[in-house]
């Protein structure tokens with residue numbers, strides 16, 4: 001018995017040696033472990049691939065890190081961003097802080113000695129790592145040896161704000177889905193998640209001062225009788241904001257006003273002009289019932305909400321929507337008409353502008369800036385507001401002509417919920433803001 005067992009072990013040991021030699025020889029005879037990946041999206045500004053067959057470095061799944069002391073806070077997040085383990089003897093990767101790089105810019109060099117990334121800002125350093133990640137195995141758990149191309153890259157973004165709007169209101173999205181989206185944004189060097197958190201069909205952010213917003217406003221009954229909904233607790237939001245910050249992404253929350261507010265009105269009917277009890281709607285469209293502009297209580301409500309929002313989101317900007325607000329209720333509301341009179345306004349469009357200005361002043365008092373959809377141009381653009389142009393490009397042009405900032409996200413190029421026949425990949429990628 002003992003002998004048999006011993007033989008058996010020896011046999012399997014020999015077999016193991018033969019297999020490993022065979023594998024080693026395969027990689028000797030074919031030094032291209034796999035095709036070297038030179039795809040980096042978006043394309044960096046300047047890329048110099050070292051020419052020649054042998055211009056590659058074999059990475060064996062481990063890194064020996066050297067990170068500038070200024071960036072020690074980011075060590076763990078950055079190490080997790082790349083596949084591979086941290087090990088002495090791994091491929092050297094150094095990250096050096098140096099003046100002179102553009103905002104979010106970096107230089108990345110891969111030589112026989114390893115990887116060197118240099119940047120002035122943490123954001124730039126992270127983008128350098130991200131470019132490296134494009135050249136590594138897509139499967140982050142892979143232990144396979146991998147060939148990295150030798151290359152020198154210098155890169156910086158053209159635009160300061162590169163974002164994606166995630167609408168978690170029409171359909172609720174779980175925390176893991178939001179985080180996965182953040183990962184994909186970071187991989188494409190985007191730096192803003194525009195998080196749409198309040199809508200007619202659902203209110204998704206816990207507000208401690210107004211618990212009905214999520215007890216009632218986060219849920220709707222679908223036409224088949226099922227319930228749809230959900231919301232993010234303040235603890236979940238803090239976690240997501242920190243997760244995003246680790247990936248150089250700022251979350252700009254969108255709290256819609258004065259329209260797209262049916263879920264809030266369903267929770268607190270006194271927010272509307274009529275005070276009628278309304279359900280959270282289960283259909284799409286633009287709804288007549290919006291926040292009453294005549295009642296001071298509307299503004300006390302919105303200020304309380306925004307105080308909690310600003311506590312959760314360190315973003316310099318807060319998006320307040322401002323789009324698709326029909327004026328029909330305001331036209332027949334004595335309180336709204338009274339407001340038009342007392343504020344010396346011309347009509348309901350100026351009332352909307354006045355409404356947005358009130359919120360803009362409140363945000364400014366808390367050192368925040370306001371972003372609104374291009375409808376906020378109607379009736380006069382409130383001081384300091386940034387315009388997000390969605391109904392084509394003109395709103396953005398008008399804002400810039402007035403010396404304001406604009407975010408370009410026209411339906412012609414930027415709406416991924418449109419049919420792919422009208423907005424395909426090429427159209428999106430070739431968008432020139």
Ligand SMILES: [Zn+2]
Nearest residue numbers: 273292333336
């Ligand atoms: Zn009213």
